[in-house]
Amino acid sequence: MKLYYHPFSPFARKPRLAAALLGIELETEKVDLFAGEGQRPEFLKLNPQGKVPTLTDGDFSLWESNAIVLYLASKAAKSPLWPDDARSRADILRWQFWETSSWAPACMVYLYENILKSMLGRGDPDAEELKKADEKFHRCAKLLNDHLAKQAWLVGDSMTLADISVAPTLMHAESAKYPLAGYDHIRAWFDKIRQLPAWTSTEPSA
Numbered sequence: 415m416k417l418y419y420h421p422f423s424p425f426a427r428k429p430r431l432a433a434a435l436l437g438i439e440l441e442t443e444k445v446d447l448f449a450g451e452g453q454r455p456e457f458l459k460l461n462p463q464g465k466v467p468t469l470t471d472g473d474f475s476l477w478e479s480n481a482i483v484l485y486l487a488s489k490a491a492k493s494p495l496w497p498d499d500a501r502s503r504a505d506i507l508r509w510q511f512w513e514t515s516s517w518a519p520a521c522m523v524y525l526y527e528n529i530l531k532s533m534l535g536r537g538d539p540d541a542e543e544l545k546k547a548d549e550k551f552h553r554c555a556k557l558l559n560d561h562l563a564k565q566a567w568l569v570g571d572s573m574t575l576a577d578i579s580v581a582p583t584l585m586h587a588e589s590a591k592y593p594l595a596g597y598d599h600i601r602a603w604f605d606k607i608r609q610l611p612a613w614t615s616t617e618p619s620a
């Protein structure tokens with residue numbers, strides 16, 4: 415299986431993290447989004463959105479990071495990352511849908527305004543956009559923090575695909591200035607994930 419990724423992409427970090435934890439060796443190819451490689455016709459055949467991550471397995475190509483981590487877990491041997499019971503699986507899917515619909519969109523505003531905009535030469539951060547983002551971000555962060563106050567991992571009592579899908583968005587939290595002050599349970603949970611060899615081996619600098 416081959417993963418098209420970019421080292422700074424939090425979405426592409428998910429399948430890399432999942433593969434490392436599941437013991438799956440992936441062939442990887444960096445797509446230099448900043449050089450426009452996402453729009454190459456050969457890549458658009460694999461993913462018409464021109465985005466990473468994109469996975470190919472033979473003639474099957476799959477995009478959307480949460481679909482990819484589910485595919486990897488389904489292909490792997492039985493793993494506690496994707497427990498074999500309906501309730502845990504539905505719970506994991508719940509967090510993955512929440513990540514896509516609420517958490518990532520809230521976080522991405524900081525990433526765009528505070529990092530990407532200057533990299534792309536699109537001017538200074540827009541204070542109005544950041545102010546609007548704060549409200550959405552705090553609603554999500556409070557929900558996540560309150561949940562993690564009750565349990566160490568998002569689903570059950572060990573790490574699952576839910577953590578793999580929700581945590582990577584935090585990889586740029588400091589440089590993108592996410593307003594995380596006071597969310598101690600999120601910090602403690604993320605610190606545990608950051609210490610995993612699978613996390614350090616998928617750092618952009620690794």
Ligand SMILES: N[C@@H](CCC(=O)N[C@@H](CS)C(=O)NCC(=O)O)C(=O)O
Pocket residue numbers: 422423424425426447452463464465466467477478479480514
């Ligand atoms: N919902 C998608 C988001 C993927 C995404 O937005 N990837 C960004 C990199 S972080 C990308 O490839 N952007 C290139 C573009 O929009 O042209 C997923 O979870 O896979």
